[in-house]
Amino acid sequence: MENVHVEANPWLALLIVVFCLALSAFFSGAETALTAASRARMHALQAAGDRRAGIVNRLLLARERLIGAMLIGNNVVNIGASAFTTSVLVELFGSGGVIYATVAMSVLVVVFAEVMPKTVAINKPDQAALLLARPVSWVVALFGPLTMAIEAFVRAILRLVGIDIRANQSVLSPSEEIRGTVELLHREGGVEPEARKMFGGLLDLEELEVSDVMIHRTKMRTISADLSSEEIVREVLSSPYTRLPLWSGTAENIIGVLHAKDLLRALDAVKGDAAQLDVKAIALDPWFVPDTTSLVDQLKAFLARKTHFALVVDEYGEVMGLVTLEDILEEIVGDIRDEHDVAVQGVRPLPDGSVNVDGSVPVRDLNRAMDWRLPDEEATTIAGLVIHEAQTIPDTGQVFTFHGYRFQVLRKSRNRITALRITPLARNPAA
Template sequence: MDAIPLSALFGILIGLIILSACFSSSETALMMLNRYRLRHLARDGHRGARRAEKLLKRPDRLIGIILLGNNFVNITASAVATLIALRLGGEGALAAATGLLTLVILIFAEVAPKTLAALRPERIAFPAAWILGPLLRVLYPLVWLTNLIANSILRIFGIKPDQEGHSTLSREELRTVVNEAGAMIPQRHQSMLLSILDLDKATVEDIMIPRNELSAINLEDDWATIREQIIRSAYTRLPVHEGPIDNIQGVLHVRRSLAAMVTGEMGPEQLRESLMTPYFIPEGTPLHVQMLNFQSAKRRMGLIVDEYGDLTGLVTIDDILEEIVGEFTTDPAENIKDIHPQPDGSFLAVGSASVRELNRLLGWTVPADGPKTLNGLILEYLETIPEPGTSFLIDRHPVTVLQTEENRVKVARLQPPVKPVSDRGSAR
């Protein structure tokens, strides 16, 4: 060792510190890689991504080769630093050399390279994979022995490192990814993706047209009334009942029957014969399930029934699609909105406005598994049918009943939320 020039020892020490920095940065970079982006790049043919993905399939082996190399380099650097210290100052310089080497390795071989790797993982991980892969094959026996001992210790605690972990995103995690995508995904597309994630939280009752608002044909009406109703209908399909609305006879396709109706070729008997078989939907069916059911049954409209077989409402495939993409219908009857913004910042809402729409448009956080409409929400909160002028708080939003009709709230005014004085909303 005395034959080695001091300058060569300094060169070796600097080279070892650089190697230590490479091992440290490659470890952080590979572990910081976005697994989903890595998988995407690998499938697109990125060779560095493929090698990195292959290494990450067995993280115990990857960590083994990195730590094996890093520890070997650091120990060798310590030995070289000791030789340099002995030559320069004898045994008295060993303590100073040890402290100085620790500081140099900490800054230049650990903190700085690992910080860089955390900020730019792909730039470091992909080139490092080209070197770590062959190095792992060369030193595999030593890595295997090291991992065998380490994994045996982990198995004592019930951990099995040899089983590949499958990292999957939960719905809420996927929602966070979509929200944080920023400019990578247009705002409208983000809203659509989030709406798709919410489909399994909603049921057909959340978006249905309730039975008291159904436009339906009663076969017990006189023919002139039925004919006028069909000609003036804004809908393509109309439920047909005889007597009580629960006694559904079928569904009339208005467009197919309109020409015959106008020319007088269709009468009551022909109307009955042209009815399509009604399609019934059990209440409580999730929207994502019903969308698939519509597709498999090749239907566009269904009648919702409760456990007793009584009609509760109607839902169409268009209603479900609007939950995803927003309102797109040009149906004249749908141009009347349930929630109207006012110049003073308040909103006028009809009693049939859905709780889901209130949550979405006004930022309410009312659970959607209770009452489905504003009217139901008010009645449940007050436990009585309110008089016009009654004011109270729902979810910190002041609500004033403006108009009632028989046993329901027809119109209410909704104000912006008040500052939370307490967590409880109190009637006023």
């Protein structure tokens, strides 16, 4: 009977070790799958009625407790398997059994309980998370009290060394996390370049102000209300725009906005006799918005007022420019053109890789046109960027190098830089 008992022990030991390794693989794979699962996909599946996704979302709301339960379970079964294997091998081989047990368990745990389950989980985290969600919830419930006690103990220890565990807020804002995720997916080939730009433009709306995208007053096309009705009609017909600000006395005194369609209706009503028109009565009241308004707020305001056109003023009430719904949408989808648009002037690429740019060209427009990344936080236009970096108003012919580009001032009018040549140094090392 004694010989039978000895022969049966190795098989029992093997079964116990295999069972412990399977549990360890479960804990390792579950931790990896649940922490790597897509929160957005889980929320979408929960909204579609998937109960397993709801369990995953509840587990992730208490992430510390989830990870604590997985670690406790993993360590318990690993230590138990190692201790049992060591006792069995020591009985069979004497003191040398300790070495055999250490080597055997190290290989088994690393390969079958760590690397293999985590590799499977990280390759298909969503599917693995849904599959393991229910048993993981049972484990978390089982180890819940112990996990809470350990959390409290850890917090107390960390407070003693000056670390507040409650200050676990992410350094990145939600928009930065989304931007980083989109950039990563773009590099991996999951997001097309145009989609990446659209995502970036959408996230930028919260950070940009109308002053960043407005048409500057020096480029505004306006009409004097003091002209005769016939001249105003000719000006409107020759303009590529449907909405034109009306001014009286001085160009800064905007008294209304004339819509070409309203003008045509009024012209039809008087049988085409422009002399009978009262242009000021046809014009709409101007809408003025502060230059510090965010693009998100301005977009909401456009939708609420059901209008596409606003004049931008500074803190003193002076007109700085105008902004349209199209200007905001172009931040998301890129340049919008129709058959009446005038081709944007001011950016002229040269064969050697350099670009001649008018000083009034916005930095964001140049970045979009050339796929560059010049900073636009401190200046709206290219000329403003050069002046900001140079800390002076440069003279014609001066050359500056910053942000990986070479800037040469080609023309200057009084205190305004009117033309520059920009050369990317990475593309033209000789420059």
